Every structure is written in C-alpha cells, then in structure tokens.
Amino acid sequence: MTSPVVIAIDGPSGSGKSSVSKAVAARLGLAYLDTGAMYRAATVWSMETADLDDAVSVATAVRAMPLVMGLDPEAPGVELDGRDVAVTIRSTEVTTNVSKVASNLEVRSELKRLQRQIIDQESSAAQAVHSGGRGIVAEGRDITTVVAPDADARVLLTASEEARLRRRSLEVHGAADATAVDATRDQVLRRDRDDAKVTQFHVAADGVATVDSSDLDFEQTVDAVLAVVAQVTGREVAPSA
Numbered sequence: 001m002t003s004p005v006v007i008a009i010d011g012p013s014g015s016g017k018s019s020v021s022k023a024v025a026a027r028l029g030l031a032y033l034d035t036g037a038m039y040r041a042a043t044v045w046s047m048e049t050a051d052l053d054d055a056v057s058v059a060t061a062v063r064a065m066p067l068v069m070g071l072d073p074e075a076p077g078v079e080l081d082g083r084d085v086a087v088t089i090r091s092t093e094v095t096t097n098v099s100k101v102a103s104n105l106e107v108r109s110e111l112k113r114l115q116r117q118i119i120d121q122e123s124s125a126a127q128a129v130h131s132g133g134r135g136i137v138a139e140g141r142d143i144t145t146v147v148a149p150d151a152d153a154r155v156l157l158t159a160s161e162e163a164r165l166r167r168r169s170l171e172v173h174g175a176a177d178a179t180a181v182d183a184t185r186d187q188v189l190r191r192d193r194d195d196a197k198v199t200q201f202h203v204a205a206d207g208v209a210t211v212d213s214s215d216l217d218f219e220q221t222v223d224a225v226l227a228v229v230a231q232v233t234g235r236e237v238a239p240s241a
C-alpha cells in the first residue's frame, strides 16, 4: 500500500474548488475536507449564539462550536450539535456574512487547528477514519500556504472573473444573463475582496502549481488537477471517459 497523500487546493470563489476537489478525492479514494464549509458553519453558529458585530463574542462562540465534518467526497456532511446544516450554510444570508466571521483572526486560528487535526488524522495510515489511510484533499483559501504548506501536492485553481461569475450565476439562479450575473456579483467579487484582506489566494505561492480553468470544462479541470498530482506524487489515475 502507498503512503497517505495530502492534496491542498486553494482559489477564489467560483473557480471550481469544491466540485473539482470532490471529484479528485473520489477518483483517488481520498477523504475530502471543505474548509469553506467550516467557515460557513462558524457563521451559522455565530448568527445563532453570538453577536456578529462583536469579535470577542464570535471567537468565544466558535471555540465552543459543536461541529462535525463529514469527509466522504460523495456525501460530505456538516453537522452542528447533531443538526444537518449542509443546506443552511449555503443560504444567501450566510454567504453575505461569512467574510466577517472569516476575517476574525481568533476564529481563523481555531479553525486552522481543527483543520490540521483532520488532515493529520486522515494522513495517518493508522488513524484515518474515512479514507482507510489513503489520504485527503483539503480545499479553501489558505490551505496551500498556511494550513498545509507541506502537502504533497499544492494547487491554486483560478478562473477569470467572467467565468467565475457565469458559473456561480448558473449554479444559484439557473441562468447567466446580465440580471442573474449582476445578482451574483456581491457573493463572488465583493466577498473575494473582503477575503483577500486575510488570505492570499490570487497568486500561487512558491511551489504551488496554478491550474487556470477559464477555458476548461469541468472534466478537463479535474484531469488537469489529477495531472499535477500525478506529476508531483507519482499517483496515476485513468483519465475520465
């Protein structure tokens, strides 16, 4: 059996991080960690139990947050206190507020600790809960640089603003006409601007491979990431049909 692998993927909103990372994890039989879902769950918990405008109250709430992350790429779950919040964390209200919680440095430090714990567990052949000791794909904004800078493969997934707005608009509104794209701007561009104050995800750090998906379809993007993984780790998978 090969040793466990850690794959780190970062990128801006709508670049395809979540969907592509899930597909890569499924193809390689790895666990999948959506760190953005953790910031979203922290936002739900803070909205319910703290004052969002009070940084100390938010940090205190997040340190006590009863969060359980599901790591199966085919069905990644998010639970708060035993409650399935997978749908709630994607609501417009949560998307609008998440950057405020994610810019709280004490929240970042606590979530980084939890993320490292999960990555360490899944990359330990003896302790892996989901992947049977094969490893993990973790994606977000600061995984390649802060959370797992020692990952075996590190990828920055980018796409043009236009492509990212079009994809998110299709996903949320089922259309990519001018009205739908305009309604998506705050959720993508304003949020990226706010997020960029605390994380660096527009330019690849040293040793991080860039995959630009602007002119690639979904399967081509998955194959491009798998090619990087194969190149740096020697793990080959058959190309998609």
Ligand SMILES: Nc1ncnc2c1ncn2[C@@H]1O[C@H](COP(=O)(O)OP(=O)(O)O)[C@@H](O)[C@H]1O
Residues within 6 Å of the ligand: 011, 012, 013, 014, 015, 016, 017, 018, 019, 020, 167, 168, 171, 213, 216, 217, 218, 219, 221
């Ligand atoms: N290369 C691609 N071409 C077209 N659509 C894509 C591509 N990659 C992802 N998508 C779609 O774009 C949307 C946003 O992708 P998602 O994975 O949620 O991005 P992120 O996690 O970076 O915000 C989803 O509906 C996804 O299926």
Ligand SMILES: Nc1ccn([C@H]2C[C@H](O)[C@@H](COP(=O)(O)OP(=O)(O)O)O2)c(=O)n1
Residues within 6 Å of the ligand: 012, 013, 014, 018, 035, 036, 037, 039, 040, 098, 099, 102, 139, 140, 141, 142, 143, 191, 195, 199
């Ligand atoms: N490692 C991470 C992951 C996400 N975040 C923040 C930044 C984002 O606005 C939110 C939500 O992340 P998510 O990946 O769900 O965002 P997308 O809507 O997929 O672009 O969390 C972060 O600060 N650091």
